[in-house]
Amino acid sequence: MPLDAVSGTPYAPRTVSMKKGSSCPVCGQAIVAGRRSWHFLCRGCGYECSNLAPKINAESHRHAIDEVGRERSLRELRRRNFAELLAQIKSLKPAGGRLLEVGCGHGWFLEIARGDFDVVGIEPDVNVCRKAAAKALPVRAGYFPDALGPADRYDVIVFNDVIEHIPAIGEVLDQCWSRLVPGGLLMLNLPSSDGIFYRIATLLCGIGLPGAFDRMWQLGLPSPHVHYFNRANLAVLLRKREFEPRVQGTLPALRLVGLYHRIAYASTRGVVGCVILYTALLLSLPFLGLMPRDIMYSISVRIVVDEVPPEDRANGGRRR
Numbered sequence: 629m630p631l632d633a634v635s636g637t638p639y640a641p642r643t644v645s646m647k648k649g650s651s652c653p654v655c656g657q658a659i660v661a662g663r664r665s666w667h668f669l670c671r672g673c674g675y676e677c678s679n680l681a682p683k684i685n686a687e688s689h690r691h692a693i694d695e696v697g698r699e700r701s702l703r704e705l706r707r708r709n710f711a712e713l714l715a716q717i718k719s720l721k722p723a724g725g726r727l728l729e730v731g732c733g734h735g736w737f738l739e740i741a742r743g744d745f746d747v748v749g750i751e752p753d754v755n756v757c758r759k760a761a762a763k764a765l766p767v768r769a770g771y772f773p774d775a776l777g778p779a780d781r782y783d784v785i786v787f788n789d790v791i792e793h794i795p796a797i798g799e800v801l802d803q804c805w806s807r808l809v810p811g812g813l814l815m816l817n818l819p820s821s822d823g824i825f826y827r828i829a830t831l832l833c834g835i836g837l838p839g840a841f842d843r844m845w846q847l848g849l850p851s852p853h854v855h856y857f858n859r860a861n862l863a864v865l866l867r868k869r870e871f872e873p874r875v876q877g878t879l880p881a882l883r884l885v886g887l888y889h890r891i892a893y894a895s896t897r898g899v900v901g902c903v904i905l906y907t908a909l910l911l912s913l914p915f916l917g918l919m920p921r922d923i924m925y926s927i928s929v930r931i932v933v934d935e936v937p938p939e940d941r942a943n944g945g946r947r948r
Protein backbone atom coordinates (compact mmCIF):
# COMPACT_ATOMS: atom_id res chain seq x y z
CA MET A 629 0.00 0.00 0.00
CA PRO A 630 1.45 3.42 -0.90
CA LEU A 631 2.02 5.52 2.16
CA ASP A 632 1.43 9.21 2.34
CA ALA A 633 4.72 11.09 2.42
CA VAL A 634 3.64 13.70 4.91
CA SER A 635 1.11 12.36 7.39
CA GLY A 636 2.77 9.62 9.36
CA THR A 637 0.01 8.99 11.89
CA PRO A 638 -1.75 5.62 11.74
CA TYR A 639 -5.00 7.32 10.79
CA ALA A 640 -5.56 8.20 7.14
CA PRO A 641 -4.08 11.58 6.20
CA ARG A 642 -7.01 13.82 7.00
CA THR A 643 -5.65 16.74 8.92
CA VAL A 644 -7.52 18.98 11.34
CA SER A 645 -5.23 21.92 11.98
CA MET A 646 -6.05 23.54 15.30
CA LYS A 647 -5.96 27.30 15.60
CA LYS A 648 -7.30 30.05 17.80
CA GLY A 649 -11.09 30.00 17.54
CA SER A 650 -11.39 26.29 16.55
CA SER A 651 -13.99 24.35 18.53
CA CYS A 652 -12.80 22.17 21.40
CA PRO A 653 -13.46 18.51 20.42
CA VAL A 654 -14.51 17.81 24.03
CA CYS A 655 -16.81 20.66 25.07
CA GLY A 656 -17.20 22.81 21.94
CA GLN A 657 -15.84 26.04 23.47
CA ALA A 658 -13.48 28.19 21.39
CA ILE A 659 -9.80 27.18 21.56
CA VAL A 660 -7.51 30.01 22.72
CA ALA A 661 -3.78 30.68 22.30
CA GLY A 662 -1.60 28.66 24.67
CA ARG A 663 1.98 28.82 25.94
CA ARG A 664 3.83 28.54 22.61
CA SER A 665 3.04 29.77 19.09
CA TRP A 666 1.92 26.22 18.15
CA HIS A 667 0.09 25.46 21.44
CA PHE A 668 -3.63 26.02 22.15
CA LEU A 669 -6.02 25.21 24.96
CA CYS A 670 -9.66 25.19 26.01
CA ARG A 671 -10.48 27.13 29.15
CA GLY A 672 -13.77 25.26 29.46
CA CYS A 673 -12.46 21.71 29.99
CA GLY A 674 -8.67 21.97 30.12
CA TYR A 675 -8.10 20.19 26.78
CA GLU A 676 -4.79 21.18 25.13
CA CYS A 677 -3.68 20.81 21.51
CA SER A 678 -1.01 21.79 18.99
CA ASN A 679 -0.85 22.38 15.26
CA LEU A 680 2.47 20.50 14.95
CA ALA A 681 2.52 18.38 11.77
CA PRO A 682 3.50 14.66 11.77
CA LYS A 683 6.07 13.50 9.22
CA ILE A 684 6.97 9.84 9.90
CA ASN A 685 7.62 8.74 6.34
CA ALA A 686 9.02 12.01 5.04
CA GLU A 687 12.54 11.43 3.71
CA SER A 688 13.96 14.38 5.66
CA HIS A 689 12.98 12.66 8.90
CA ARG A 690 13.95 9.14 7.88
CA HIS A 691 17.05 9.20 10.06
CA ALA A 692 15.83 11.64 12.71
CA ILE A 693 15.21 8.82 15.18
CA ASP A 694 17.78 6.22 16.08
CA GLU A 695 15.29 3.32 16.03
CA VAL A 696 17.63 0.80 17.69
CA GLY A 697 18.44 3.17 20.57
CA ARG A 698 14.81 4.18 20.89
CA GLU A 699 13.62 0.57 21.02
CA ARG A 700 16.20 -0.37 23.65
CA SER A 701 15.51 2.75 25.75
CA LEU A 702 11.75 2.17 25.94
CA ARG A 703 11.38 -1.61 25.76
CA GLU A 704 11.35 -2.50 29.44
CA LEU A 705 9.09 0.36 30.57
CA ARG A 706 6.61 -0.41 27.79
CA ARG A 707 6.63 -4.17 28.41
CA ARG A 708 5.81 -3.73 32.11
CA ASN A 709 3.12 -1.15 31.37
CA PHE A 710 1.64 -3.31 28.58
CA ALA A 711 1.43 -6.33 30.91
CA GLU A 712 -0.64 -4.20 33.33
CA LEU A 713 -2.91 -3.00 30.50
CA LEU A 714 -3.44 -6.49 29.13
CA ALA A 715 -4.45 -7.73 32.59
CA GLN A 716 -7.10 -4.99 32.73
CA ILE A 717 -8.42 -5.84 29.26
CA LYS A 718 -8.56 -9.55 30.12
CA SER A 719 -10.56 -8.79 33.27
CA LEU A 720 -13.27 -7.29 30.99
CA LYS A 721 -12.88 -9.82 28.12
CA PRO A 722 -11.94 -13.12 29.83
CA ALA A 723 -13.01 -15.13 26.75
CA GLY A 724 -10.50 -13.32 24.49
CA GLY A 725 -11.51 -12.51 20.90
CA ARG A 726 -10.16 -10.44 18.02
CA LEU A 727 -7.84 -7.60 19.03
CA LEU A 728 -6.61 -4.82 16.73
CA GLU A 729 -3.73 -2.53 17.67
CA VAL A 730 -3.55 0.72 15.67
CA GLY A 731 0.02 2.00 15.33
CA CYS A 732 1.56 -1.20 16.70
CA GLY A 733 5.17 -0.05 16.23
CA HIS A 734 7.61 -2.86 16.96
CA GLY A 735 4.77 -5.12 18.09
CA TRP A 736 5.60 -5.30 21.81
CA PHE A 737 1.95 -5.16 22.85
CA LEU A 738 0.93 -7.73 20.21
CA GLU A 739 3.67 -10.08 21.46
CA ILE A 740 2.24 -9.95 24.97
CA ALA A 741 -1.43 -10.11 23.89
CA ARG A 742 -1.22 -12.90 21.31
CA GLY A 743 -1.38 -15.60 23.99
CA ASP A 744 -4.90 -14.45 24.95
CA PHE A 745 -6.28 -12.78 21.80
CA ASP A 746 -6.36 -13.29 18.06
CA VAL A 747 -4.22 -10.20 17.32
CA VAL A 748 -3.53 -7.98 14.31
CA GLY A 749 -1.59 -4.70 14.09
CA ILE A 750 -1.55 -1.74 11.72
CA GLU A 751 1.60 0.38 11.39
CA PRO A 752 2.08 3.29 8.96
CA ASP A 753 5.89 3.38 9.15
CA VAL A 754 6.97 0.80 6.57
CA ASN A 755 10.41 0.23 8.14
CA VAL A 756 9.02 -0.36 11.63
CA CYS A 757 6.26 -2.56 10.16
CA ARG A 758 8.83 -4.73 8.39
CA LYS A 759 10.65 -5.30 11.70
CA ALA A 760 7.44 -6.31 13.48
CA ALA A 761 6.55 -8.68 10.61
CA ALA A 762 10.02 -10.27 10.91
CA LYS A 763 8.98 -11.40 14.41
CA ALA A 764 6.13 -13.41 12.82
CA LEU A 765 3.54 -10.90 14.05
CA PRO A 766 0.39 -10.37 11.94
CA VAL A 767 0.94 -6.72 10.98
CA ARG A 768 -0.26 -4.66 8.03
CA ALA A 769 1.50 -1.56 6.65
CA GLY A 770 -0.95 1.28 6.27
CA TYR A 771 -3.55 3.42 7.94
CA PHE A 772 -6.56 2.76 10.10
CA PRO A 773 -9.18 1.90 8.94
CA ASP A 774 -8.08 1.76 5.26
CA ALA A 775 -5.72 -1.18 5.85
CA LEU A 776 -8.66 -3.31 7.09
CA GLY A 777 -11.13 -5.33 5.05
CA PRO A 778 -14.62 -3.79 4.76
CA ALA A 779 -16.19 -6.45 7.02
CA ASP A 780 -13.42 -6.62 9.66
CA ARG A 781 -14.80 -6.15 13.19
CA TYR A 782 -12.98 -6.50 16.52
CA ASP A 783 -13.70 -7.26 20.17
CA VAL A 784 -10.91 -4.94 21.30
CA ILE A 785 -9.16 -1.98 19.62
CA VAL A 786 -6.00 -0.69 21.27
CA PHE A 787 -4.04 2.58 20.85
CA ASN A 788 -0.74 2.62 22.74
CA ASP A 789 0.89 6.08 22.65
CA VAL A 790 -0.83 6.78 19.35
CA ILE A 791 -4.12 8.66 19.77
CA GLU A 792 -2.30 11.80 20.99
CA HIS A 793 -0.62 12.00 17.56
CA ILE A 794 -3.81 11.87 15.45
CA PRO A 795 -5.33 15.29 14.64
CA ALA A 796 -8.82 14.08 13.59
CA ILE A 797 -9.61 12.50 16.95
CA GLY A 798 -13.40 12.65 16.67
CA GLU A 799 -13.32 10.89 13.29
CA VAL A 800 -10.96 8.19 14.47
CA LEU A 801 -13.11 7.44 17.55
CA ASP A 802 -16.15 7.13 15.28
CA GLN A 803 -14.21 4.72 13.06
CA CYS A 804 -13.37 2.67 16.18
CA TRP A 805 -17.06 2.60 17.10
CA SER A 806 -17.88 1.26 13.62
CA ARG A 807 -15.09 -1.36 13.75
CA LEU A 808 -16.00 -2.75 17.18
CA VAL A 809 -18.64 -5.39 17.77
CA PRO A 810 -21.44 -4.38 20.20
CA GLY A 811 -19.93 -4.52 23.66
CA GLY A 812 -16.43 -4.23 22.19
CA LEU A 813 -13.66 -2.43 24.08
CA LEU A 814 -11.58 0.60 23.15
CA MET A 815 -8.32 0.94 25.08
CA LEU A 816 -6.45 4.25 24.93
CA ASN A 817 -3.05 4.63 26.56
CA LEU A 818 -1.74 8.21 26.33
CA PRO A 819 0.09 11.01 28.15
CA SER A 820 -1.86 12.95 30.79
CA SER A 821 -1.85 16.70 31.39
CA ASP A 822 -2.46 15.87 35.08
CA GLY A 823 1.00 14.25 35.33
CA ILE A 824 3.72 15.71 37.53
CA PHE A 825 6.30 16.03 34.72
CA TYR A 826 3.79 17.80 32.48
CA ARG A 827 2.83 20.20 35.26
CA ILE A 828 6.46 21.01 36.03
CA ALA A 829 7.21 21.48 32.32
CA THR A 830 4.20 23.85 32.05
CA LEU A 831 5.40 25.88 35.05
CA LEU A 832 8.93 26.13 33.63
CA CYS A 833 7.51 27.23 30.26
CA GLY A 834 5.58 29.97 32.06
CA ILE A 835 8.82 31.44 33.41
CA GLY A 836 10.60 31.40 30.05
CA LEU A 837 12.14 27.90 30.14
CA PRO A 838 10.23 26.03 27.39
CA GLY A 839 12.71 23.15 26.82
CA ALA A 840 10.87 20.52 28.89
CA PHE A 841 7.46 21.65 27.60
CA ASP A 842 8.66 21.39 23.98
CA ARG A 843 9.99 17.91 24.71
CA MET A 844 6.67 16.78 26.25
CA TRP A 845 4.97 17.76 22.99
CA GLN A 846 7.80 16.11 20.99
CA LEU A 847 8.49 19.33 19.10
CA GLY A 848 10.89 18.68 16.22
CA LEU A 849 10.36 14.90 16.26
CA PRO A 850 8.77 13.14 13.26
CA SER A 851 5.47 12.54 15.06
CA PRO A 852 4.76 15.30 17.61
CA HIS A 853 1.84 15.29 20.03
CA VAL A 854 -1.27 17.12 18.88
CA HIS A 855 -3.46 16.53 22.00
CA TYR A 856 -3.09 16.48 25.76
CA PHE A 857 -6.07 15.25 27.78
CA ASN A 858 -6.70 14.76 31.46
CA ARG A 859 -8.76 11.98 33.00
CA ALA A 860 -11.96 14.07 33.18
CA ASN A 861 -12.03 15.60 29.69
CA LEU A 862 -11.02 12.30 28.06
CA ALA A 863 -14.04 10.62 29.68
CA VAL A 864 -16.33 13.40 28.39
CA LEU A 865 -14.94 13.02 24.85
CA LEU A 866 -15.45 9.24 24.94
CA ARG A 867 -19.06 9.54 26.10
CA LYS A 868 -19.72 12.09 23.36
CA ARG A 869 -18.52 9.46 20.84
CA GLU A 870 -20.70 6.68 22.34
CA PHE A 871 -18.15 4.95 24.54
CA GLU A 872 -18.61 4.39 28.27
CA PRO A 873 -15.35 4.38 30.28
CA ARG A 874 -15.20 1.23 32.43
CA VAL A 875 -11.65 1.37 33.74
CA GLN A 876 -9.44 4.45 34.02
CA GLY A 877 -5.99 4.34 35.53
CA THR A 878 -2.43 5.59 35.34
CA LEU A 879 0.96 4.07 34.61
CA PRO A 880 4.44 5.24 35.60
CA ALA A 881 6.41 7.22 33.00
CA LEU A 882 9.60 6.07 34.73
CA ARG A 883 10.52 2.65 36.08
CA LEU A 884 13.80 1.60 37.57
CA VAL A 885 14.24 -1.18 35.05
CA GLY A 886 15.70 0.18 31.80
CA LEU A 887 16.06 3.69 33.27
CA TYR A 888 19.75 4.09 32.46
CA HIS A 889 19.22 3.11 28.81
CA ARG A 890 16.47 5.73 28.54
CA ILE A 891 18.66 8.46 29.98
CA ALA A 892 21.62 7.49 27.81
CA TYR A 893 19.41 7.46 24.70
CA ALA A 894 17.76 10.82 25.38
CA SER A 895 20.84 12.63 26.69
CA THR A 896 23.74 14.48 25.12
CA ARG A 897 25.48 14.79 28.50
CA GLY A 898 28.11 12.06 28.19
CA VAL A 899 28.63 9.21 30.65
CA VAL A 900 29.26 11.35 33.76
CA GLY A 901 26.17 13.47 33.09
CA CYS A 902 24.07 10.36 32.55
CA VAL A 903 25.24 8.81 35.81
CA ILE A 904 24.45 12.02 37.74
CA LEU A 905 20.97 12.22 36.20
CA TYR A 906 20.40 8.49 36.79
CA THR A 907 21.35 8.88 40.47
CA ALA A 908 19.11 11.92 40.89
CA LEU A 909 16.13 10.10 39.34
CA LEU A 910 16.87 6.97 41.36
CA LEU A 911 16.72 8.97 44.59
CA SER A 912 13.53 10.75 43.53
CA LEU A 913 11.62 7.63 42.39
CA PRO A 914 9.95 7.04 45.81
CA PHE A 915 8.87 10.71 45.86
CA LEU A 916 7.66 10.58 42.24
CA GLY A 917 5.63 7.51 43.15
CA LEU A 918 3.42 9.75 45.31
CA MET A 919 2.83 12.32 42.54
CA PRO A 920 0.19 12.24 39.74
CA ARG A 921 1.50 9.99 36.96
CA ASP A 922 2.15 11.14 33.41
CA ILE A 923 0.62 8.21 31.53
CA MET A 924 -3.08 7.42 31.75
CA TYR A 925 -5.27 4.77 30.20
CA SER A 926 -8.94 4.33 29.62
CA ILE A 927 -10.79 1.15 28.69
CA SER A 928 -14.28 1.95 27.38
CA VAL A 929 -17.11 -0.17 26.13
CA ARG A 930 -18.81 0.67 22.84
CA ILE A 931 -22.35 1.73 23.68
CA VAL A 932 -25.04 0.09 21.57
CA VAL A 933 -27.40 2.80 20.32
CA ASP A 934 -29.53 1.33 17.52
CA GLU A 935 -26.39 0.64 15.47
CA VAL A 936 -26.17 4.13 13.95
CA PRO A 937 -22.68 5.67 14.32
CA PRO A 938 -22.59 8.92 16.34
CA GLU A 939 -21.68 11.33 13.53
CA ASP A 940 -24.49 9.94 11.34
CA ARG A 941 -27.00 10.31 14.17
CA ALA A 942 -26.05 14.00 14.39
CA ASN A 943 -26.71 14.28 10.63
CA GLY A 944 -30.22 12.91 10.82
CA GLY A 945 -29.59 9.29 11.72
CA ARG A 946 -28.44 7.92 8.37
CA ARG A 947 -26.67 4.59 8.35
CA ARG A 948 -23.23 4.56 6.76
Ligand SMILES: [Zn+2]
Binds near residue numbers: 652655656675
Ligand atom coordinates in the same frame (compact mmCIF):
# COMPACT_ATOMS: atom_id res chain seq x y z
ZN1 LIG B 1 -13.09 22.07 26.02
